[in-house]
Amino acid sequence: MAAIKNFDKKIGELKLQYGKINCPIVFNFRTFCSSWEWTKRSDVLTHHIHKYPAKLIPYIPIFFLSSQMCAKDDEVMDPFTGSGTVLLESITHPYFKRNCFGIEINPLARLIAKVKTTPLDLKKLQDKEEELFLNLKRKDINPIIPEYDNLDLWFSENAQKKLGKLRACIEELKDDDYKDFFFVCFSSLIRKVSLADPNIPPPVVLKPDKYKKGSSRYDEMKDFLKRNRIPNVKALFKQCVKDNERRVKSLSNIEDVSNGVAKARIVWDDSRDPKIGRLVAKGNIEKKGAKVFKENSIGLIITSPPYITAQKYVRTTKLELLWLGLVDSKSLIELDKETIGTEKVKVDDNLVRTNIKIIDNLCNKIVDISRERAIMVNRYFNDMILVIRNSYKMLKKDGRMILIVGNNKVCGYNVKTYGMLAEIGESIGFRKEMVIKDRIRSRGMITKRHKKGGLIEDEYIVVLQK
Numbered sequence: 001m002a003a004i005k006n007f008d009k010k011i012g013e014l015k016l017q018y019g020k021i022n023c024p025i026v027f028n029f030r031t032f033c034s035s036w037e038w039t040k041r042s043d044v045l046t047h048h049i050h051k052y053p054a055k056l057i058p059y060i061p062i063f064f065l066s067s068q069m070c071a072k073d074d075e076v077m078d079p080f081t082g083s084g085t086v087l088l089e090s091i092t093h094p095y096f097k098r099n100c101f102g103i104e105i106n107p108l109a110r111l112i113a114k115v116k117t118t119p120l121d122l123k124k125l126q127d128k129e130e131e132l133f134l135n136l137k138r139k140d141i142n143p144i145i146p147e148y149d150n151l152d153l154w155f156s157e158n159a160q161k162k163l164g165k166l167r168a169c170i171e172e173l174k175d176d177d178y179k180d181f182f183f184v185c186f187s188s189l190i191r192k193v194s195l196a197d198p199n200i201p202p203p204v205v206l207k208p209d210k211y212k213k214g215s216s217r218y219d220e221m222k223d224f225l226k227r228n229r230i231p232n233v234k235a236l237f238k239q240c241v242k243d244n245e246r247r248v249k250s251l252s253n254i255e256d257v258s259n260g261v262a263k264a265r266i267v268w269d270d271s272r273d274p275k276i277g278r279l280v281a282k283g284n285i286e287k288k289g290a291k292v293f294k295e296n297s298i299g300l301i302i303t304s305p306p307y308i309t310a311q312k313y314v315r316t317t318k319l320e321l322l323w324l325g326l327v328d329s330k331s332l333i334e335l336d337k338e339t340i341g342t343e344k345v346k347v348d349d350n351l352v353r354t355n356i357k358i359i360d361n362l363c364n365k366i367v368d369i370s371r372e373r374a375i376m377v378n379r380y381f382n383d384m385i386l387v388i389r390n391s392y393k394m395l396k397k398d399g400r401m402i403l404i405v406g407n408n409k410v411c412g413y414n415v416k417t418y419g420m421l422a423e424i425g426e427s428i429g430f431r432k433e434m435v436i437k438d439r440i441r442s443r444g445m446i447t448k449r450h451k452k453g454g455l456i457e458d459e460y461i462v463v464l465q466k
């Protein structure tokens, strides 16, 4: 318990420093947390069960979850759950295990977050695995291949047949929690056996000639393409199952998690209008009979919202979404449009005033250069107003909302997203407690928005108090 005291002491120091200079305090979460064995994070627990764009470094949630910013028995919430980093850290914290709610729009992310936080019976898992591999030998199982124009562009015919058979065999299994585990393993294979460039997060057809002839990268890419004409789907899947079994085992070994005392629940798909529904198979949400979120009920909200137009969550995960049958060509476009931070806006939409001067001024400046970009930025902040307002309502008195966000460049303007979100928070009734700045080192699969959109380098952590 002595180690815990260091977190509150550090938070006190950061607050004091911020109070004195009123600008972001530089602080390295990773270095601070790595001083103790119990906070060191790598491929531990289920963190690495599946890749996801802009995954949060676990050190930020663990830092705040280790402090008294949240009472021991309070519930935690992440309205932009992504692959579930906050949920996992919350239920597995070595000293304070807290229940955690999640909301996430991308069904693949919901599926990953669910599997990441669900303990399984290892014996049953092995039985299911045996059954699955026996099914793979059967001749009477028809492959389930997504109907998608250009599928041939992304997968060889041989890969399509093998993936289709594997998906059909997983569908045959009973018991959703176990099926979901195998679907996550299946999803991890998709890019590995595709014809998409493995070096670029959103799928782009691999052209080895793009790399310097004779370089090791060029040779690797040639091999990648050759291999993926006739990929060994079964062997890759087997390896993935083995690795993920080990991860789920370490989660299931935590007593409070395995006996359900500490639970993560993904309850809804849109944090602009949060409700409590029921997560069912394959990351789907049953909305019938959904309840409203109780006001003044959550102790701490920790979340990393999407970046303005900089992360292509839907595009980056589209091949997996299609193969899992979570979207078709039409609903894929709809999902992209609905995601906060989308680039899919209508140019004839109106700019809607946010009544936050700095945001409205920025949109008015951008509109002179690009109406489309101005609408994207405007929509992003209006969406974030809804989320922050809902978060305020959900939080208990004195509860905190911690936003982890990067800045952007839009049409040559530096957009201080963190400052604007803080202003939104203050306009709603939050008190800005402090802002911390950390360098991004391990946010996986970060993409540049476009040629002129600078790569996000710093992460800002805005602490708001109700």
Ligand SMILES: C[S@@+](CC[C@H](N)C(=O)[O-])C[C@H]1O[C@@H](n2cnc3c(N)ncnc32)[C@H](O)[C@@H]1O
Pocket: 052, 053, 054, 055, 056, 057, 079, 080, 081, 082, 083, 084, 085, 086, 103, 104, 105, 106, 109, 269, 270, 271, 272, 303, 304, 305, 306, 307, 313, 338, 339, 340, 341
């Ligand atoms: C930066 S990522 C979160 C990453 C997450 N912290 C993790 O560790 O994986 C932001 C997430 O917000 C989700 N999102 C975008 N619009 C949303 C909405 N309206 N409601 C809920 N989630 C949304 C995106 O799909 C994306 O997964």
